[in-house]
Amino acid sequence: ESLANQIAAGEVVERPASVVKELVENSIDAGASRIIVKIQESGLRLIEVVDNGSGIEKEDVAKALKRHATSKIKDKADLFKIRTLGFRGEAMPSIASVSEFSIETSVAGEESGTRLVSHGGKVDTLEDIAKREGTKITVQNLFYNTPARLKYIRSLQAELSHITDVINRQSMAHPEISFTLINEGRELMKTAGNGDLRQVIASVYGLPTAKKMLKVEAEDLDFRISGYVSLPELTRANRNYITLMINGRFIKNFLLNRAIIEGYGNRLMVGRFPIVVLSIEIDPQLADVNVHPTKQEVRLSKERELMQLITEAIQDVFVEETL
Ligand code: ADP
Ligand code: MG
Secondary structure, three states, X not given: OHHHHHHHHHHHOOOHHHHHHHHHHHHHHOOOOEEEEEEEHHHOOEEEEEEOOOOOOHHHHOHHHOOOOOOOOOOHHHHOOOOOOOOOOOHHHXXXXXXXXXXXXXXXXXXXXXXXXEEOOEEXXXXXXXXXXXXXXXXXXXOOOXXXXXXXXXXXXXXXXXXXXXXXXXXXXXXXXXXXXXXXXXXXXXXXXXXXHHHHHHHHHOHHHHHOEEEEEEEOOOEEEEEEEEOOOOEEOOHHHEEEEEOOEEEOOHHHHHHHHHHHHHHOOOOOEEOEEEEEEEOHHHEEOOOOOOOOOOEEOOHHHHHHHHHHHHHHHHHHHHO
């Protein structure tokens, strides 16, 4: 089992940023409104995620380290209407198998909290602790027992920027959640959690950029889209500033990028790309997220219809702008 977990870890836990992503997604799934992430040495020494979510019930804490012990899917039908970010029950056991790991958690209605400590996936402590709010997960000395994986991490600076990316995107996907990122004791970023996406964009890309973004909103029977797109004068040399989310989950999708660019038409200079943060809400039955463990790819029904909705919504924004 522990070997199986390490193998799965190879897929799910490629680097410190993948750990941050999985832990933060669990906090979001737990309904947290405040998530604080602390890291040391770009996450290799320490990743700590503290949330004020629902917590884990005492009898489920040890189970969370077992493979496929997700609390989020009850039956096969659930697989086709996934709302939560996690559903495979792979992240916790994978992360625990390649680190020194601990969980401190408690739920409303239980008299005490629970603490679990493990090394390389082996549980050494499971005990009651005082009640706390939500859950704190710590991951120390990541990859200490998988030297090959550790060797593949070349630049601490690059790792830190991957982690920042994760937090930036999650804050844009969830303006209603307050995110704090603390690196070596210094606060790198903090969002208010008041639901104001423009304000989050300001903390990610800076206030001058946020001021040059226009709001887009559109819906039809199947989709609802909303977000911000940059004025044509404010562009970038690559696509990395296009952030797309479907039901709160980040996706990469070539066709939807094209639909955005099409919406700008000849307002956009050739070879330039807009800054976009676009959130798409759809009936979960129209999106199949069960494609890859890292879940960035989504198979969409009615993709053409969505493309058209996006293109027209952006066209409309600029038509209104020039009126
Ligand atoms: P998944 O997210 O796919 O269900 P994980 O391995 O990421 O699987 O997590 C296993 C289980 O542990 C989750 O289903 C959830 O019940 C519980 N869990 C993990 N992190 C948290 C958290 N921060 N708050 C509440 N429950 C959590
Ligand atoms: Mg998860």
